[in-house]
Structures are given as C-alpha cells and as structure tokens.
Amino acid sequence: MPNIAVFIEQRSGSLKKVAWQMISEARKITDAHGGEVWAVLLGEAADAAAEAGKYGAHKLFTAGGDNLATYNSEAYGAALANFCKSNNPDLLMVGSTAMGKDLGPKVAAKLECGCISDAVGLTFDGGFEFRRPVFAGKCFVDLTSSSAMTVVGIRPNAFMLNEVGAAATAEAFDAGIDGLELKAVVKSVEAATGGKVELTEAEAVVSGGRGIKGPENYQLIEKLAEALGAAAGASRAVVDAGWVDYSHQVGQTGKTVGPNLYIAAGISGAIQHLAGMSSSKCIVAINKDANAPIFKVADYGVVADLFEVLPVLTDEVGKLKS
Numbered sequence: 001m002p003n004i005a006v007f008i009e010q011r012s013g014s015l016k017k018v019a020w021q022m023i024s025e026a027r028k029i030t031d032a033h034g035g036e037v038w039a040v041l042l043g044e045a046a047d048a049a050a051e052a053g054k055y056g057a058h059k060l061f062t063a064g065g066d067n068l069a070t071y072n073s074e075a076y077g078a079a080l081a082n083f084c085k086s087n088n089p090d091l092l093m094v095g096s097t098a099m100g101k102d103l104g105p106k107v108a109a110k111l112e113c114g115c116i117s118d119a120v121g122l123t124f125d126g127g128f129e130f131r132r133p134v135f136a137g138k139c140f141v142d143l144t145s146s147s148a149m150t151v152v153g154i155r156p157n158a159f160m161l162n163e164v165g166a167a168a169t170a171e172a173f174d175a176g177i178d179g180l181e182l183k184a185v186v187k188s189v190e191a192a193t194g195g196k197v198e199l200t201e202a203e204a205v206v207s208g209g210r211g212i213k214g215p216e217n218y219q220l221i222e223k224l225a226e227a228l229g230a231a232a233g234a235s236r237a238v239v240d241a242g243w244v245d246y247s248h249q250v251g252q253t254g255k256t257v258g259p260n261l262y263i264a265a266g267i268s269g270a271i272q273h274l275a276g277m278s279s280s281k282c283i284v285a286i287n288k289d290a291n292a293p294i295f296k297v298a299d300y301g302v303v304a305d306l307f308e309v310l311p312v313l314t315d316e317v318g319k320l321k322s
Helices: 017-033 048-054 073-087 098-111 215-228 236-240 271-277 306-321
Strands: 004-008 037-042 059-063 091-095 114-119 121-124 128-134 139-143 150-154 169-172 204-208 231-234 261-265 282-287 300-303
Touching: 004 017, 004 073, 017 037, 017 048, 017 091, 017 121, 017 150, 037 048, 037 073, 048 059, 048 169, 059 073, 073 098, 091 098, 098 114, 098 150, 114 128, 128 150, 204 215, 215 231, 215 261, 215 306, 231 236, 261 271, 261 306, 282 306
Parallel strands: 004 037, 004 091, 037 059, 059 169, 091 150, 114 150, 204 231, 204 261, 261 282, 282 300
Antiparallel strands: 121 128, 128 139
C-alpha cells in the first residue's frame, strides 16, 4: 500500500504541468494498490489545492517563508528532505526539469536513498519498477531500487493527465529550515528569452535544423508553431550558428522533450538530436534527403523542400482552426 509524494514545481507562482501528470499517474497506482498521493508545494501559489486535487492528490502539504520564496537548491533540498523524514513516503516523484534535475539528487543524498533520473514509465507490483531510456534513447531499461524510499525524476509529458477529483486537503508542514544560513542566495531571477510556449511543457513542438539555411528563415518554424499552439525548437547546428537562442535547442546537450507531436523540418537526425526528442508520441519529418536518419524514427515522413511544405502546412492549419 504505497504512499507517493509528488513535488509541485512552481516559478513565481506559476505551476508546472509535469506535476499534474505525475499526480495523475501516482493516483492510478494508489487506486489499484491502496495508499495516498501527497502533493508537496514549497513557496506560494494560488489554487494549488484545487489543481492538485483535480488530478488525484489526496493531500497538499505546503511550506513557505523567505528562504522558499524563490528556488534555492540548498533550502528546497533541506525542506523536501525534512518532509520525507517526517512523513515517510515510499516514493518521491520530481519532474525532470532544470529544477528537478538539480533538486532530486540533492534530496536523495540527504536521505541516503536510491535516485533514478529521467524515467518515462512507472509500475507497482509489491515494489516500484521504473523505465528510463539509455544510449541516447535507443533502448530502455527497467530498474528497481533496494532502498526503502526512492526519488525518481519523471520526464515531462511521459504520463497523461487524468482528472479524478475535487480539491485536495491542504496542510502546512514545518520545513525545518528556520535559521538556515544559505551558502548562496538568489538575488534576482531573469526570465528566459525563449518562445511563448515552454519546450519541455509543450503538447506539440516544431523544430528547425540546418535545412532552414539562415536565421531569416526561422520565422517559418515560428509561424507553424504559432498556428499549432506549439513550441518552437531547433537543432544544435542552428543554435551553434547563432541563428536562434540556446533556449530553443532540443537534443542531448539541450532540452529533452516528449510532446504528442514533434515536427522536424530540415533536421537530418543526428544521434544527439534524437536523444532529446525520440520519446515524442508522433514524429513528423520534413527533409529533401530521403536517406536522412530522421526518417528512421519518424511516424510520418515528407520528402520535400521545407520552404514549399511549411507555408502550405501553416495555411492549412490556420484554415482548420478558423
């Protein structure tokens, strides 16, 4: 009968969708095997109890204060570890975001427990089993942990949202960090210069590669992304050339995405790029080269000039939406 804690990531009061995806999946497990889902929020955010409950959390545990007003790995790590020591969940789920990848291992180290990163699957049968991609997404491994509790990072969009209930019961807890002297203090937070839709949270992503030929043509990617309500991405070649900001990069050294739809335009499909998007539910490739590696992982392939395809596709999407 597992109790599952889910960390709710928030930035300036804005809650990350991956938290609701994790809560939805956790609720499926507790409905089948007993136990409860506990959402954990550090800092302030409006309507968190209503949202957490809607997706399946039984309880929402909150802690605030000056040290938790903005993300600081030292303060958040101590607070989340103290919550786990007091409540003893069997599993702590953290989103595999920039924050989660920093926070999860820190909490696991404080608790001296197992830590599994970037998981895309979770099952329970007397114990938890986790699935994660390896070798740049070419294979998957199923893992178990020998520790009584485990911290697991979950890739955004790995799980589906499922609305099941009403507001969760809210309860404040003592983070145990009063008087904590932080070794580093966050002085200010500057917003990224990325697109309107966050890559790792997006339901759809349109990415451009070297095939767009120059920075002036990236607007073709942005227009299709805007029409679809998608995020605009790019390959490393485009970012390294300085055509778009690094915040758009998808790949092994960029951001890992798992949207329902991924459109790759003018991207050859190098292994480093595939590592960042191969878990997408549906992949559409547009490339003039019929032998491009991207077609090996694509669900749909268009062998054509992207300069001819993208404007037409953007127009047709616009017609369908109107």
